[in-house]
Ligand SMILES: Nc1ncnc2c1ncn2[C@@H]1O[C@H](COP(=O)(O)OP(=O)(O)OP(=O)(O)O)[C@@H](O)[C@H]1O
């Protein structure tokens with residue numbers, strides 16, 4: 107019997123037992139090769155309830171999952187099922203109502219706002235659908251901004267930003283402002299900006315939501331390439347089954363819970379067992 111370090115609902119596992127291996131892989135404690143690893147993201151019984159006046163919305167009803175370093179995971183489900191809320195709670199943008207979130211072994215749910223902001227700036231990148239690029243800055247200025255904010259010297263920040271723009275195929279557009287770029291190009295600038303700090307973890311919310319199919323395919327292929335080359339972990343909220351199919355794993359959600367492909371409420375472990 108091997109005792110794992112988690113304080114989650116499952117505290118130990120017999121690594122000789124197939125079912126437990128699958129369970130542990132789902133929680134991120136085993137690599138696909140069977141090696142025991144720690145998940146880069148793990149959460150236990152995460153509940154998020156929004157209260158506005160008399161109205162209570164249970165956006166997350168007790169989510170437990172683990173994501174392994176280097177995985178590219180899709181989160182899918184109908185509008186309003188809690189995908190963005192899950193991403194916000196796991197990344198520490200939003201506070202959980204109850205439950206525990208750990209990123210790289212640090213308990214996010216115990217950090218104050220300043221510590222969470224610093225942790226996000228150091229370790230995470232964000233790709234959102236509506237670009238969030240600053241319109242008065244050029245592409246390269248948008249990409250270098252996170253580096254300047256975190257205190258990197260301007261010349262070195264500019265060089266890193268240009269390198270990233272080259273990686274996403276936009277070096278020749280570096281001096282243009284977002285208004286002069288196409289939707290796909292803007293999204294690629296957003297990806298470059300999300301990655302410029304070399305984050306361990308990248309969160310994407312509908313990164314292809316308003317792109318045509320060809321551009322969407324290119325953006326996903328680019329994320330996949332960066333995920334493979336840099337071993338960065340990607341969590342991608344998407345409505346697009348094709349994006350889901352390009353990921354290592356799909357987490358299906360419905361009505362604030364994780365469900366299997368038949369829509370039955372489950373844990374991620376059972377979901378994976380069900381899919382073999
Ligand atoms: N700040 C908030 N205040 C109150 N309710 C909220 C808030 N944010 C989200 N909700 C509610 O929580 C539920 C989950 O919302 P969420 O944005 O996570 O859904 P989603 O799965 O991302 O949907 P979509 O695919 O449309 O983006 C919804 O019922 C939504 O109305």
Ligand SMILES: [Mg+2]
Nearest residue numbers: 189190191311
């Ligand atoms: Mg959403």
